[in-house]
Amino acid sequence: DAGVIQSxxxxxxxxxxxxxxxxxxISGHDYLFWYRQTMMRGLELLIYFNNNVPIDDSGMPxxxxxxxxxxxxxxxxxxxxxxxxxxxxxFCASSSSRADTQYFGPGTRLTVL
Amino acid sequence: SQQGxxxxxxxxxxxxxxxxMNCSYKTSINNLQWYRQNSGRGLVHLILxxxxxxxxxxxxxxxxxxxxxxxxxxxxxxxxxADTASxxxxxPSGGSYIPTFGRGTSLIVHP
Numbered sequence: 113d114a115g116v117i118q119s120x121x122x123x124x125x126x127x128x129x130x131x132x133x134x135x136x137x138i139s140g141h142d143y144l145f146w147y148r149q150t151m152m153r154g155l156e157l158l159i160y161f162n163n164n165v166p167i168d169d170s171g172m173p174x175x176x177x178x179x180x181x182x183x184x185x186x187x188x189x190x191x192x193x194x195x196x197x198x199x200x201x202x203f204c205a206s207s208s209s210r211a212d213t214q215y216f217g218p219g220t221r222l223t224v225l
Numbered sequence: 226s227q228q229g230x231x232x233x234x235x236x237x238x239x240x241x242x243x244x245x246m247n248c249s250y251k252t253s254i255n256n257l258q259w260y261r262q263n264s265g266r267g268l269v270h271l272i273l274x275x276x277x278x279x280x281x282x283x284x285x286x287x288x289x290x291x292x293x294x295x296x297x298x299x300x301x302x303x304x305x306x307a308d309t310a311s312x313x314x315x316x317p318s319g320g321s322y323i324p325t326f327g328r329g330t331s332l333i334v335h336p
Contacts, residue, residue, distance in 0.1 A: 145323075214324065218267050219266070
């Protein structure tokens with residue numbers, strides 16, 4: 113298996129623009145997680161899905177953030193409009209159960225100017 | 226909110242020495258996990274220890290768990306420069322069983 117795939121790896125955009133991050137989980141994994149990592153706040157769980165259904169989005173910072181999982185092999189995290197404070201590395205991870213090993217993608221480094 | 230906290234925040238050692246990192250947590254857990262993150266990369270799972278286990282080994286890694294003290298330690302023996310990375314513990318938070326991550330220990334191994 114190729115592991116968790118994220119795209120793009122790097123994204124530089126200007127404030128106010130829409131940003132879409134993409135994730136392909138490991139085939140057969142029922143759980144998908146979106147995280148944000150910054151020096152100030154560490155690794156934060158934004159939202160997670162089980163069988164394509166959002167279970168807990170309490171970590172999503174604002175209404176500007178939204179996430180979808182239209183099928184078992186694809187998820188998106190969208191920021192609209194983006195702000196400089198959204199600059200961070202965004203990770204997607206998947207697992208076969210909620211409490212066990214999570215497999216992380218390489219991350220998307222987002223810079224909002 | 227963070228369940229686990231690693232200590233120390235940073236550790237610098239020479240190649241060949243042992244490195245010990247600790248994790249303390251607040252509420253009862255059913256398992257605890259350790260992950261490694263190399264610079265610019267995603268987290269990689271190292272080891273999972275369940276609440277009924279006291280010690281677990283994987284290669285040069287040794288993890289201990291003391292549920293009475295709500296703490297765990299990760300020992301890397303005979304460290305190598307390639308072990309330079311950040312190390313995170315992850316413990317289930319609340320009733321969701323979803324692991325939450327601490328701030329990590331940054332380990333630098335000097336050749």
